[in-house]
Amino acid sequence: MDNVNTAVVGATGEVGREMVKILAERDFPAGKLKLFATEKSKGQEFSFKGESYYVDTIKEGSFKDIDIALFSIGSSPSKEIVPQAVKEGAVAIDNSNAFRMDENVPLVVPEINPRMIAEHEGIIANPNCSTIQMVMALKPIYDRAGIEKILVSTYQAVSGTGKKAVDELKQQVKDFAAGQEMKSEVYPHQIAFNALPHIDVFFENGYTKEEMKLVRETRKILADSSLAISATAVRIPVFYGHAEAVNVETSEKISIEELTRILAETDGIDVVDNPEENQYPLPTDSETNDNVMVGRIREDLANNKAFNMWIVANNLRKGAALNAVQIAEKML
Amino acid sequence: MDNVNTAVVGATGEVGREMVKILAERDFPAGKLKLFATEKSKGQEFSFKGESYYVDTIKEGSFKDIDIALFSIGSSPSKEIVPQAVKEGAVAIDNSNAFRMDENVPLVVPEINPRMIAEHEGIIANPNCSTIQMVMALKPIYDRAGIEKILVSTYQAVSGTGKKAVDELKQQVKDFAAGQEMKSEVYPHQIAFNALPHIDVFFENGYTKEEMKLVRETRKILADSSLAISATAVRIPVFYGHAEAVNVETSEKISIEELTRILAETDGIDVVDNPEENQYPLPTDSETNDNVMVGRIREDLANNKAFNMWIVANNLRKGAALNAVQIAEKML
Numbered sequence: 001m002d003n004v005n006t007a008v009v010g011a012t013g014e015v016g017r018e019m020v021k022i023l024a025e026r027d028f029p030a031g032k033l034k035l036f037a038t039e040k041s042k043g044q045e046f047s048f049k050g051e052s053y054y055v056d057t058i059k060e061g062s063f064k065d066i067d068i069a070l071f072s073i074g075s076s077p078s079k080e081i082v083p084q085a086v087k088e089g090a091v092a093i094d095n096s097n098a099f100r101m102d103e104n105v106p107l108v109v110p111e112i113n114p115r116m117i118a119e120h121e122g123i124i125a126n127p128n129c130s131t132i133q134m135v136m137a138l139k140p141i142y143d144r145a146g147i148e149k150i151l152v153s154t155y156q157a158v159s160g161t162g163k164k165a166v167d168e169l170k171q172q173v174k175d176f177a178a179g180q181e182m183k184s185e186v187y188p189h190q191i192a193f194n195a196l197p198h199i200d201v202f203f204e205n206g207y208t209k210e211e212m213k214l215v216r217e218t219r220k221i222l223a224d225s226s227l228a229i230s231a232t233a234v235r236i237p238v239f240y241g242h243a244e245a246v247n248v249e250t251s252e253k254i255s256i257e258e259l260t261r262i263l264a265e266t267d268g269i270d271v272v273d274n275p276e277e278n279q280y281p282l283p284t285d286s287e288t289n290d291n292v293m294v295g296r297i298r299e300d301l302a303n304n305k306a307f308n309m310w311i312v313a314n315n316l317r318k319g320a321a322l323n324a325v326q327i328a329e330k331m332l
Numbered sequence: 333m334d335n336v337n338t339a340v341v342g343a344t345g346e347v348g349r350e351m352v353k354i355l356a357e358r359d360f361p362a363g364k365l366k367l368f369a370t371e372k373s374k375g376q377e378f379s380f381k382g383e384s385y386y387v388d389t390i391k392e393g394s395f396k397d398i399d400i401a402l403f404s405i406g407s408s409p410s411k412e413i414v415p416q417a418v419k420e421g422a423v424a425i426d427n428s429n430a431f432r433m434d435e436n437v438p439l440v441v442p443e444i445n446p447r448m449i450a451e452h453e454g455i456i457a458n459p460n461c462s463t464i465q466m467v468m469a470l471k472p473i474y475d476r477a478g479i480e481k482i483l484v485s486t487y488q489a490v491s492g493t494g495k496k497a498v499d500e501l502k503q504q505v506k507d508f509a510a511g512q513e514m515k516s517e518v519y520p521h522q523i524a525f526n527a528l529p530h531i532d533v534f535f536e537n538g539y540t541k542e543e544m545k546l547v548r549e550t551r552k553i554l555a556d557s558s559l560a561i562s563a564t565a566v567r568i569p570v571f572y573g574h575a576e577a578v579n580v581e582t583s584e585k586i587s588i589e590e591l592t593r594i595l596a597e598t599d600g601i602d603v604v605d606n607p608e609e610n611q612y613p614l615p616t617d618s619e620t621n622d623n624v625m626v627g628r629i630r631e632d633l634a635n636n637k638a639f640n641m642w643i644v645a646n647n648l649r650k651g652a653a654l655n656a657v658q659i660a661e662k663m664l
Contacts, residue, residue, distance in 0.1 A: 198610065
């Protein structure tokens with residue numbers, strides 16, 4: 001196939017721009033390419049495979065000739081526009097939280113549950129960034145040894161919040177360097193030189209929505225609705241690349257050597273675990289590596305059926321745009 | 333008593349300066365005050381309660397008339413000079429790792445195990461910064477409900493490494509703001525906009541020395557040599573204030589309400605846990621609060637005998653200098 005008419009909705013956002021870049025990088029067989037955003041971005045020019053494309057706004061019929069529409073516009077707009085795209089005949093791959101937990105919507109990481117794609121009824125959901133990189137490392141372990149319990153603490157980049165947050169961190173460090181006061185608008189507290197245990201809104205149970213996404217989405221993707229998992233999600237002053245300290249208790253004892261080999265053999269994972277040479281996954285390295293990096297793999301000293309690992313991935317690419325494009329590729 | 337002849341060894345370092353400040357702030361009943369450092373800081377002037385003091389180097393007899401010597405000079409120099417101080421008649425309160433695990437050396441957090449102080453044979457060890465803040469929150473829970481297992485992921489400030497690391501982070505963000513290349517000398521990788529899962533040296537078991545300190549020191553302070561505990565220690569681009577995401581499984585089920593009340597009633601702990609108002613412990617708030625802040629207290633959704641909390645404290649003060657001065661106060 002090389003005539004897949006493709007749309008990117010939210011093309012001017014942090015993730016949308018990556019989607020357009022990745023479609024070109026991976027030589028996605030796009031026929032027509034349509035780029036959509038809100039009124040204020042209308043007319044913006046994108047270059048794609050040497051040709052110019054101009055951002056348009058959504059109208060009735062915008063998706064009439066579209067086969068696949070990649071969405072990255074947030075939950076509320078997705079709830080409105082995704083159904084329009086489906087009604088007009090497109091398949092929507094949606095990066096928002098709007099449809100992820102719907103029973104009729106597959107939640108897909110192509111390396112993990114590609115067969116779910118075929119079960120879609122017009123919408124396929126892209127998981128949350130922090131979920132994708134974690135399940136990438138968990139799946140081969142789950143298949144080999146079973147998982148009793150997962151505990152994760154995240155170290156998340158500001159680009160997960162969007163371009164405004166990247167700009168806010170930049171401005172704060174510039175103000176700091178100039179000896180000026182730092183101002184916060186996007187986050188409720190200064191993010192430069194700080195760590196905020198607060199991502200997305202708080203629920204009544206004391207967890208944030210980001211933490212509950214890690215719980216619920218992991219269960220859905222691994223198709224294990226009672227999987228024991230607990231999470232703490234923290235925003236730190238990093239631009240790109242989420243990191244996660246993950247403790248996993250397996251059902252069956254598995255050696256660190258075997259664990260490392262299984263992870264190293266998994267498509268989409270790079271084991272980076274050579275501490276003597278100061279080599280371990282780093283957020284800054286995720287800017288130039290699309291694979292999920294796993295390192296610091298070591299037995300839990302208090303439980304020989306558990307182990308610790310440190311997982312890092314590019315939150316805009318494998319955590320969002322790349323995973324969405326990979327879903328589109330698998331559909332073809 | 334108000335004639336306690338006191339020495340601060342390593343007075344010009346990040347922790348040493350805090351020690352001198354805290355002795356003054358708390359009106360410590362110092363008789364003589366002697367400040368020691370290496371040759372290159374000799375003659376540096378300190379103001380203490382309105383008088384001038386000048387930094388000197390250590391010679392034979394330097395501790396002859398000293399009652400209490402507070403040390404913050406790192407393990408190797410401590411191994412050499414602490415025994416001299418003891419031989420010359422002083423009691424040494426040492427902030428380094430040199431003597432912490434010695435059987436004959438009490439490892440003390442005054443709120444937790446003050447009675448150990450009396451058992452010293454000349455040396456009392458100050459625990460590691462990341463340990464102190466964690467055991468402060470663990471102790472009242474341990475006493476009330478018992479602890480089966482602790483899992484901790486840390487988010488540690490560069491000031492824990494020392495002044496050079498604070499300067500390196502400052503320089504990196506200044507270079508970033510000026511569009512210049514960032515250079516790393518103190519850390520093996522860029523620390524600005526990054527997260528390094530590497531604090532202190534690596535051991536053969538895959539853990540870092542910092543992670544093993546959290547394990548061993550916690551066991552010693554809580555006097556429970558088989559306590560199950562696992563740790564991941566991470567350096568993040570924060571100047572002051574260590575944060576920790578801690579999961580604790582108790583022996584007995586204890587409600588979140590009771591847990592919160594017990595922590596709130598503990599001397600030296602502030603419960604900061606009002607997420608609806610965006611109130612939770614923050615590293616930046618530890619710059620003006622000497623108490624250990626605990627928040628995000630919530631039941632582990634996968635285990636109703638476990639819970640999560642987020643602990644933040646000033647690593648230079650309660651994590652080091654303040655704890656040492658509190659030990660000295662308890663001795664009197």
